[in-house]
Amino acid sequence: MKKCNRSSRFPMIVTIITLIFLYAPLVVVSISSFNNSKYGGAWRGFSFRWYEKLFTDATIWEALVNTLFVALIATFFSTLLGTLAALALYRGKGKLQLFHYALVYSPLVVPDILMGISLLLLFVTTIGIGAKIGLSFELGMTTIIIAHITFCLSYVTMVVLGRLQDFDHSLIEAAQDLGANALQIFFKVTLPIIAPAIIAGALFAFTLSIDDFVITFFVKGAGDTTLPIYIQSAMRRGTPAVINALSVVFLILTFILVFTSQKLLEKKK
Amino acid sequence: MKSFKNQFLITMPSFLWLVIFYALPVFIVFLLAFKPVDPYGGIGGGWSLATLRNLSDPSYPVIIWRTVWLGVVSTAVSIIIAIPIAYHLAKMSSRLRNIVLMLIIVPFWTNFLIRIFAWKVFLNPEGFFRRSLVYIGLIPEETMLLYNQWAVLAVMIYTYLPYAILPIYAAAEKFDFALLDAAKDLGAGSFTAFRKVFLPSISKSIGVAVMVVLIPALGAYLIPDLVGGPTSEMIGDKIAQSVFTERNLPHASALSAILMITVFLPLLLLMFFRKICNNNGAESEKVPRIGVKK
Numbered sequence: 001m002k003k004c005n006r007s008s009r010f011p012m013i014v015t016i017i018t019l020i021f022l023y024a025p026l027v028v029v030s031i032s033s034f035n036n037s038k039y040g041g042a043w044r045g046f047s048f049r050w051y052e053k054l055f056t057d058a059t060i061w062e063a064l065v066n067t068l069f070v071a072l073i074a075t076f077f078s079t080l081l082g083t084l085a086a087l088a089l090y091r092g093k094g095k096l097q098l099f100h101y102a103l104v105y106s107p108l109v110v111p112d113i114l115m116g117i118s119l120l121l122l123f124v125t126t127i128g129i130g131a132k133i134g135l136s137f138e139l140g141m142t143t144i145i146i147a148h149i150t151f152c153l154s155y156v157t158m159v160v161l162g163r164l165q166d167f168d169h170s171l172i173e174a175a176q177d178l179g180a181n182a183l184q185i186f187f188k189v190t191l192p193i194i195a196p197a198i199i200a201g202a203l204f205a206f207t208l209s210i211d212d213f214v215i216t217f218f219v220k221g222a223g224d225t226t227l228p229i230y231i232q233s234a235m236r237r238g239t240p241a242v243i244n245a246l247s248v249v250f251l252i253l254t255f256i257l258v259f260t261s262q263k264l265l266e267k268k269k
Numbered sequence: 270m271k272s273f274k275n276q277f278l279i280t281m282p283s284f285l286w287l288v289i290f291y292a293l294p295v296f297i298v299f300l301l302a303f304k305p306v307d308p309y310g311g312i313g314g315g316w317s318l319a320t321l322r323n324l325s326d327p328s329y330p331v332i333i334w335r336t337v338w339l340g341v342v343s344t345a346v347s348i349i350i351a352i353p354i355a356y357h358l359a360k361m362s363s364r365l366r367n368i369v370l371m372l373i374i375v376p377f378w379t380n381f382l383i384r385i386f387a388w389k390v391f392l393n394p395e396g397f398f399r400r401s402l403v404y405i406g407l408i409p410e411e412t413m414l415l416y417n418q419w420a421v422l423a424v425m426i427y428t429y430l431p432y433a434i435l436p437i438y439a440a441a442e443k444f445d446f447a448l449l450d451a452a453k454d455l456g457a458g459s460f461t462a463f464r465k466v467f468l469p470s471i472s473k474s475i476g477v478a479v480m481v482v483l484i485p486a487l488g489a490y491l492i493p494d495l496v497g498g499p500t501s502e503m504i505g506d507k508i509a510q511s512v513f514t515e516r517n518l519p520h521a522s523a524l525s526a527i528l529m530i531t532v533f534l535p536l537l538l539l540m541f542f543r544k545i546c547n548n549n550g551a552e553s554e555k556v557p558r559i560g561v562k563k
Contacts, residue, residue: 001281011357015354016331016352018354029386051338082283085282096280100284103287104283111483111484111487113509114295114298118291118297120518121518124311124312143518153286157283214490216552224385227380230383231380231383232495235495243383246383258375
C-alpha cells in the first residue's frame with residue numbers, strides 16, 4: 001500500500017512545480033507593475049503611475065485600435081471562407097477535395113516565420129510586377145489583413161469540420177425525404193447545428209489575430225503598429241515599466257475570458 | 270449535376286484564396302533562392318546560384334545544429350513533463366481538475382509577447398529571482414540569466430508546454446485506470462504498469478504532441494531574438510536578419526527553404542510511421558489544435 005502511495009505522489013509534485021514555473025514570471029510582472037522604479041529591479045515604493053501612463057499613452061491606444069480593426073475584418077472573412085471550406089470538405093469527394101484538404105490543413109503545421117516570409121515575398125513580387133505595368137501597391141494594413149485571413153482560415157475550418165463530422169448525417173437525409181431543397185436544408189438543418197462551431201471558430205480566429213506578432217512583422221508597412229508590434233519595439237529598448245501594467249491588464253482579461261468559456265462549456269454538459 | 274455545381278461554388282473561395290496566398294508564396298520561396306539580389310535590396314533579374322553558394326558560410330551548420338538541438342530538447346522536456354501532469358489531471362476529482370486545467374490554459378491564452386516580456390522581467394539582472402539565487406549562493410554574483418541558450422530553452426519550454434499537455438491529457442482522460450490496478454494485481458510494479466500499460470495507450474497522443482511542439486519550436490524566432498544572445502541564434506533569427514537588416518530577400522528565401530525542409534522531414538517521417546501503424550490520420554489531426562484552445 002505504501003509503495004502505491006509513493007508512486008502516485010510523483011505526478012502531483014511535477015504538476016505543482018510546473019504550475020509554479022508557469023506563474024512565477026507572471027507574479028513577478030504583476031508585482032513590478034506597482035513598483036515606482038523606472039526600470040524594474042529594486043522596489044522603490046508602491047505606485048499606480050504605470051497604469052496612469054498606460055491609459056493616457058496615445059501610441060498604445062492607436063496600436064490597440066489597429067489591432068482590433070485588423071482582427072475584426074480578418075475574423076469576418078476567415079470565418080466565412082473557413083466555414084465554406086468545411087462544408088465543401090464535408091460533402092465533397094474526389095481529387096479536388098483531397099487537394100483542397102491538403103491546402104487547408106498544411107498551413108496549420110507551417111511555423112509562423114515561414115508563413116510570414118512567404119507572404120512577404122509574394123507581396124514584394126506583386127509590387128515589383130505592379131510597378132512595371134504602372135500600378136502601385138504598398139505594404140500596409142491591407143497586406144496585414146490578407147495575411148491574417150490566410151492563417152486564421154484553416155483554424156476555422158478545423159473547428160467547423162470537427163462539428164460537422166460529429167453530427168448525425170441522417171438528419172439531412174430525413175430533411176431530404178420530407179422534400180426540403182438544398183437551401184432549406186442548409187438554413188434549417190445544417191446551419192443551426194454548426195452555428196456554435198462557427199462562433200467558436202470565429203473566437204479562435206479573433207484570438208489568433210490579436211496574438212500574432214511574427215507574420216504581421218513581416219508583411220506590415222513602415223509605420224503600422226499593432227499591439228504586439230508595439231510591445232516588441234518597446235522591449236528592444238529594455239523592459240519598460242509601462243508594459244508591466246499592460247501585461248496585468250492582459251492577464252486579467254485572459255482570466256475572465258477563460259473563466260467564462262469554461263463556465264459556458266460546463267453548462268452545456 | 271446541380272449539386273456538383275454547388276459543390277464547386279463552395280469549394281472555390283477558400284481554394285483560390287489558399288492557392289494564391291499560401292501555395293503560391295511557398296513556391297516563390299523556393300524560386301527566389303535561385304535569384305540574385307540587386308543593390309537596392311530588391312530582387313535582381315536573371316537567375317543565379319550565388320545565394321546557394323553563400324549558404325556554405327561556416328556559421329550556418331552551427332546555427333542549424335543549434336536550431337535542431339533547441340527544438341528537440343524543448344520538445345523532449347515538454348513531453349516528459351506533460352506525461353505525469355496528464356496522468357495526474359486524469360486521476361483528479363473533476364472540480365480540482367477544472368481549476369488546474371484553467372491554470373494551465375490561462376498563461377497559454379495570454380498574449381505571446383506578454384509571456385516573453387514576463388520572462389525578461391523575471392530573469393532581469395536586478396530582479397528578485399536572480400538576486401535571491403545569488404543570495405542563497407546557488408549562482409555566483411556575475412552570472413547573467415538572460416541572453417543565453419538556457420534562457421531561450423526555458424522560455425521555449427514555457428511557451429510550448431501547454432501544446433504538449435493538452436493532447437496527452439485528452440488521451441489520458443479516456444484511459445481506464447482500472448487497467449493499471451489489473452496490471453499490479455498480476456504482479457507488475459507501479460512503474461512497469463505505467464510503462465507497459467499506460468504509455469502504450471497514450472502513445473498516439475504523444476506523437477501528436479511531438480508534432481505540435483517540435484514544428485513551431487524549430488521555427489522559433491522571437492524567443493531567441495528577445496531573450497537569447499548572439500550565441501543562441503536560430504535559423505528563424507537569420508531569416509529575419511537577412512530580411513530586415515541585410516535586405517537580401519533571395520538569401521532569406523534560401524534559408525527559409527532549408528527551414529521548410531527541416532520542418533517537413535520529421536513530419537513526413539511521422540506520417541510514414543503512422544501509415545505503418547495503420548492509424549486513422551484524419552481523426553488524430555483533429556485532436557491537437559481544437560483541444561488546445563477550447
